[in-house]
Amino acid sequence: MAGFTLYDKLWDQHVVKERDDGTALIYIDRQLLHEVTSPQAFEGLRLAGRKLWSVPANLATPDHNVPTTLTERKDGIDGIEDPVSRIQVQTLDDNCDEFGIEEFKMNDVRQGIVHVVGPEQGATLPGMTVVCGDSHTATHGAFAALAHGIGTSEVEHVMATQCLIQRKMKNLLIRVDGQLGEFITGKDVVLHVIGIIGTAGGNGYAMEFGGSAIRSMSMEGRMTMCNMAIEAGARVGMVAYDGITEAYVQGRPFAPSEGQWAAAVSNWQNLVSDDDAVFDKVVVIDAADILPQVTWGTSPEMVTTIDGFVPKLEDATSDEQKDAIERAHKYMGFAGGEAITDIELDRVFIGSCTNSRIEDLRAAAAVAKGNKVADTLIQALVVPGSGLVKAQAESEGLHTIFTEAGFEWREPGCSMCLAMNADKLGAGEHCASTSNRNFEGRQGYGGRTHLVSPAMAAAAAIAGHFVDVRHFTLQDDAVVGGK
Amino acid sequence: MKAFTVHSGIVAPMDRANIDTDMIIPKQFLKSIKRSGFGPNLFDELRYTDVGQPDADNSGRPLNPDFILNRAPYNKASVLLARENFGCGSSREHAPWALEDFGFRVVIAPSFADIFFNNCFKNALLPIVLDEAIVDGLFKDVTAQEGLQLTVDLESQKIIKADGNAISFEVDAFRKHCLLNGLDDIGLTLQDSDDIKAYEKKRSAQAPWLFRA
Ligand code: SF4
Numbered sequence: 272m273a274g275f276t277l278y279d280k281l282w283d284q285h286v287v288k289e290r291d292d293g294t295a296l297i298y299i300d301r302q303l304l305h306e307v308t309s310p311q312a313f314e315g316l317r318l319a320g321r322k323l324w325s326v327p328a329n330l331a332t333p334d335h336n337v338p339t340t341l342t343e344r345k346d347g348i349d350g351i352e353d354p355v356s357r358i359q360v361q362t363l364d365d366n367c368d369e370f371g372i373e374e375f376k377m378n379d380v381r382q383g384i385v386h387v388v389g390p391e392q393g394a395t396l397p398g399m400t401v402v403c404g405d406s407h408t409a410t411h412g413a414f415a416a417l418a419h420g421i422g423t424s425e426v427e428h429v430m431a432t433q434c435l436i437q438r439k440m441k442n443l444l445i446r447v448d449g450q451l452g453e454f455i456t457g458k459d460v461v462l463h464v465i466g467i468i469g470t471a472g473g474n475g476y477a478m479e480f481g482g483s484a485i486r487s488m489s490m491e492g493r494m495t496m497c498n499m500a501i502e503a504g505a506r507v508g509m510v511a512y513d514g515i516t517e518a519y520v521q522g523r524p525f526a527p528s529e530g531q532w533a534a535a536v537s538n539w540q541n542l543v544s545d546d547d548a549v550f551d552k553v554v555v556i557d558a559a560d561i562l563p564q565v566t567w568g569t570s571p572e573m574v575t576t577i578d579g580f581v582p583k584l585e586d587a588t589s590d591e592q593k594d595a596i597e598r599a600h601k602y603m604g605f606a607g608g609e610a611i612t613d614i615e616l617d618r619v620f621i622g623s624c625t626n627s628r629i630e631d632l633r634a635a636a637a638v639a640k641g642n643k644v645a646d647t648l649i650q651a652l653v654v655p656g657s658g659l660v661k662a663q664a665e666s667e668g669l670h671t672i673f674t675e676a677g678f679e680w681r682e683p684g685c686s687m688c689l690a691m692n693a694d695k696l697g698a699g700e701h702c703a704s705t706s707n708r709n710f711e712g713r714q715g716y717g718g719r720t721h722l723v724s725p726a727m728a729a730a731a732a733i734a735g736h737f738v739d740v741r742h743f744t745l746q747d748d749a750v751v752g753g754k
Numbered sequence: 755m756k757a758f759t760v761h762s763g764i765v766a767p768m769d770r771a772n773i774d775t776d777m778i779i780p781k782q783f784l785k786s787i788k789r790s791g792f793g794p795n796l797f798d799e800l801r802y803t804d805v806g807q808p809d810a811d812n813s814g815r816p817l818n819p820d821f822i823l824n825r826a827p828y829n830k831a832s833v834l835l836a837r838e839n840f841g842c843g844s845s846r847e848h849a850p851w852a853l854e855d856f857g858f859r860v861v862i863a864p865s866f867a868d869i870f871f872n873n874c875f876k877n878a879l880l881p882i883v884l885d886e887a888i889v890d891g892l893f894k895d896v897t898a899q900e901g902l903q904l905t906v907d908l909e910s911q912k913i914i915k916a917d918g919n920a921i922s923f924e925v926d927a928f929r930k931h932c933l934l935n936g937l938d939d940i941g942l943t944l945q946d947s948d949d950i951k952a953y954e955k956k957r958s959a960q961a962p963w964l965f966r967a
Contacts, residue, residue, distance in 0.1 A: 287953040288946055292927040296946060298953055300964050308846065310787035321940070324950075327966040336785065355785040355808050362787050399964060406845040406869055420869055422847035423789075424876035432943040434950060436928070470772060471839040474868060504842065506868045527963035535963050570772055591771055591837070598770075689781050710776045710843060716805045 274545025276442045277511055278477040281417035281542070285400050287434055297437045299429050300399040303385045304331035304372070306363035307691075308404030312427035313366040323370055324433040330394050331367050331374040333360045334384045335691045339654050339681035343693070347378055356692060383657020383683040386410040386624035390494065391659055393523025397512050397539040402429055407624050407707065409500040413493035414520070415512035415542035417477075420501065441551040443476035443505065444544070447484040449558035454741050456634070457492030458626060458705070458724035460484070460556075461499040462564035466574040468554060473505030476552065479544060480510050484558040490519040491630035498625045499707050502571040512542035565611050565737055566709050566722040568599035573709070575611060577727070577739045583607035602711055603719050604699065612737050614721065617700035619644075619651040619732040620714070621678075621725055623688035626705035627656030629663050631725040636669040638729035638743060644677035645735030651678045652694065654686040678732065690715045703731040756878045757936030761859045762905040763832030766822055767896045773836055774843035775870060779852040783808050792848055793855030797823060823856075827901040833860040835892055840881075841870025850877045860906050862913075864889050875929045878936070880908065882923045908934055 275283075287296040309331070316323070323329065336356035338344055343352060348364065351357040360377060367374035375381040375388060382388070386407055389395040395411040401418035402408060404426040411418035425435060445464055460480075465472075478500045485493065493510045500508025510516075517536060520526050527535040544550075562576040573595075575582075581600075584607055587593035600607055621627070621635050632655060644651045653673050655661035661683055664670055670680045687694040688706040690713070696702050698717025705728050706713075709720035723731065730740040783795045785808050794812040799805075801824060803816045817824045823831065834853065840863040841849060850873045853861065859879060864886045866874075874881045884892075895915070896902050905914040908930060913921040932939055958965045 284957075288949045290928065294926070294928055296943065296949070298950070298957070307784050311789045311847075314787070314789075319938075319940070353785075359785050359787060396963070398961065404845060404847075406843065408845075420845040422845055422850075422869060422873035422876065424847060424873065428940050428943065431940045432947075432950065433954075434943055434946075436939060436943065438926070470842055471865060471867075474839070474865060504839070504867060525966070531963045535961070538961060570774075595771065689776075691781050691785065708776070708843065710774050712780055712799050713776055716780075716799065 273549045274547040276544040276548040276550060277415060277479055277509055277542060278417065278440070278442055278507070279548070281398065281400070282439055284398065285417065294436050294438050296434045297400060299402050299433055299435055300328065301394060301401045302329045302426070302429050303389050303394070303401065303403040303408070304329060304363070304426070305335060305385045305403070305405065306333045306359045307335045308423050309366065309426060310359065310362045311423050312404070312430055313370070315427040316430055321431045323430050326371050328433060329372045329430070330389070331363060331372050332382050332385055332388050333363050333377055335685045335689065336360050337377050337684040338692050339684050339686045339694060341682060344378060344682050352693070380658035380662060383660065384624045384627065384685055386498065387628060387656030387660065390414065390490070391523070391657055393520055393526035396520060396526065397516055397542050402435065406501045407498050409506065409508040410494050410498040410624060412497040412500070412507055412509035413490060414516055415509065415539065417507060417509070419506040440477045440507065441475055443473060443478045444550040444553045445478060445480050445556065446482035446553060447480065447556045447558050448482045449484055451484050451558045451561060452741070454563065454726055455561050456724045456726070457488060457495035459561050459564045461496040462566065462571065462574045462722060463561045464554070464556065465499065465503045465571045466564070468503055470502060470570055470572045471504045473500060473503040476505050477507040477509065478503065478505035480508065481544065485510060486513065489630055490515060491628045494628070495625050499571070502707055511544060512539045563724065563727050563740060565727070567603065567605070567611065568596070569602050569709055569711050571707070571709060571722060573599055574722070577611055577737060579611050581605045581607055581609045581611070614701060615647065615736050616703050616731055617649050618696060618702040619648065619728050620687040620702055620704040620706065621728050622652065622654030622656070622686050623706035624656065625707040626725045627654060627660065629660050631705065632660070632664045632669050635725040635729040636672045637745065638726050638740060639676040639678065639733065640672045640745070642676050642733045644732045647735045648732060649700070651732040652681060652687060653678045654681040655683050657683045676733070687714055689713060703728045703737065755876065755936050755938060758859065758878050758880055758908055758933040760905065760907045761832065762903055763859065764827050764830055765833040765835050765892070765896050765902050765904055766828040766831035767835045767893055768822060769837065769893060771837035772839045772842055775841060775846050775849040776843055778841070778849040779846065780806065782806065784846055784848055789851055790855060792852035793857070796852040796856045797821070830857070832857050833862065833904055833906070834858050835889070835896060836861065836863045837889070838864045838886070840866050842867035845869045847873045847876070850874045850879045854879050862889065862892065875933065878933065880906065880933065882906070882913070884921065884923060888921060
């Protein structure tokens with residue numbers, strides 16, 4: 272008999288009950304909550320007179336709507352200028368208080384983007400099922416966990432039953448062999464993958480990232496890749512457990528107690544795909560082929576390398592693709608054929624649940640150090656993923672590097688990733704962004720997003736246009752983070 | 755949830771692949787803490803020529819005359835026809851809420867993004883996957899005949915055309931059962947409470963660190 276994939280194992284460990292129709296009731300170990308997708312779920316519980324199945328399985332923090340300037344933050348929720356945002360953040364607090372859920376409120380140092388906070392607290396553990404009303408929940412799969420985004424009705428279902436009704440997905444392995452080049456990060460790997468398989472390539476699959484390049488990657492890099500599994504259509508991204516996972520988890524507030532640690536670690540060793548496991552699809556990538564990636568269009572699959580060009584209409588291989596390129600040209604203000612390095616930028620955004628962890632900030636700071644943001648830029652923002660990331664960065668002096676270079680240093684939250692708060696692009700503005708979606712209007716009405724890694728974003732901020740960070744001259748004493 | 759049995763309505767064609775949830779309902783409307791009222795902001799950026807604001811009156815806003823749902827008879831459409839990977843992007847259930855609030859009951863496409871597909875069933879909105887060639891044929895039919903109507907019969911899993919010809923479609927048995935009867939799946943799952951408790955007992959013995967006090 273063939274062995275099991277990591278996904279098979281996680282699935283089997285969480286089946287409460289199989290049903291005749293091929294669906295199963297799956298137990299959920301952890302639910303993360305934020306202010307945008309939870310209010311209607313709490314309301315549903317109240318209307319039906321239901322209770323939470325397990326209060327401590329839930330953990331909440333506001334992130335999408337919170338302001339990121341100190342001025343707007345200092346008076347707490349009352350100080351949020353946008354009344355609609357204020358109500359939503361307040362509603363999360365009220366709901367968590369009413370139902371007794373642990374919440375890191377807006378000005379708690381542990382507050383931040385839910386997908387940064389979960390792992391940072393050890394609330395995401397290997398072997399868990401993790402859900403959140405947010406598609407980037409795939410991030411948590413970096414811990415050999417089964418994590419996926421769900422809709423609000425499912426949030427309510429998990430609140431009331433601690434279970435989800437699921438149909439098992441197929442297994443997809445993305446195997447990246449060899450060694451990544453200098454400055455090539457998880458972000459470049461995942462954009463490269465999406466460029467190959469397309470935004471629908473992972474539909475119906477649980478996607479595992481494996482291969483030697485992944486084994487030597489940090490947890491931050493793995494989280495970045497899993498975060499964007501959904502951009503390839505896969506609800507679930509995963510990386511097998513190893514010593515890097517163990518070292519990251521140990522000592523975190525929600526991690527197993529000292530008495531349970533040895534048992535937990537021995538249990539987690541099994542959270543890998545067996546050597547003889549069979550995947551429904553395998554995509555093999557040579558790490559050496561991956562160059563710094565930049566998206567040029569309005570879908571993450573519209574991606575090329577730093578030495579590439581915006582495609583021309585005649586490059587299209589089908590009518591549908593031609594339509595898509597034409598539409599993207601129009602929205603992005605391109606005619607086709609422009610060199611990526613000639614794209615002039617108006618803003619730069621370093622942040623989001625994809626790239627706002629300490630390693631991301633270190634990589635960007637190494638490039639920013641001793642340099643100045645181009646004066647053609649309207650704004651260059653650095654938004655740490657959580658209050659604790661911010662504190663860590665400040666203890667390393669990264670905030671000084673950024674501010675001296677002309678970047679704005681902000682309070683934690685989703686910020687310009689989706690522009691639900693005051694941070695947004697103006698119409699027609701080009702932005703180098705470390706976030707995960709370049710959809711039309713995503714970062715502000717009419718805004719034009721280019722997805723890149725943190726080091727590439729920092730280099731672009733300094734040059735005023737995209738540059739190959741591998742050839743970027745660092746100041747003498749800068750230490751390169753990143754890889 | 756309201757039940758879905760048989761539905762007849764006008765088909766609106768949106769000839770575009772990868773229609774994402776940001777397009778279906780832009781983020782500023784996600785600030786609402788309600789489940790209803792999203793219809794006027796469905797496809798907001800395509801539908802209006804100005805920028806929409808949450809909680810604002812939409813009646814006086816400048817409409818984009820080229821956008822299909824702004825034109826009769828499609829402003830009364832209840833069946834949406836689209837291309838592959840419909841509903842990709844975020845998990846926001848506001849997307850099916852907005853489609854449903856506008857009046858849509860059925861979306862037909864060659865493929866859907868997983869989370870969106872799931873969310874539809876929770877809201878009496880039926881997503882139907884058909885072969886690319888069949889979807890193509892429907893696009894041709896709709897272009898040839900403005901205001902074409904289709905009847906969708908969930909029980910027999912058939913889309914019936916005006917000429918009586920029918921197209922069969924697949925649907926998951928459990929979801930079909932819930933839709934036909936308007937069942938709330940939380941209530942159904944709670945009938946399995948004893949199984950859930952038994953699972954917790956077994957699992958907490960094996961992996962106690964997963965269960966915080
Ligand atoms: S940072 Fe962006 S992608 Fe991540 S949870 Fe926030 S809004 Fe969503």
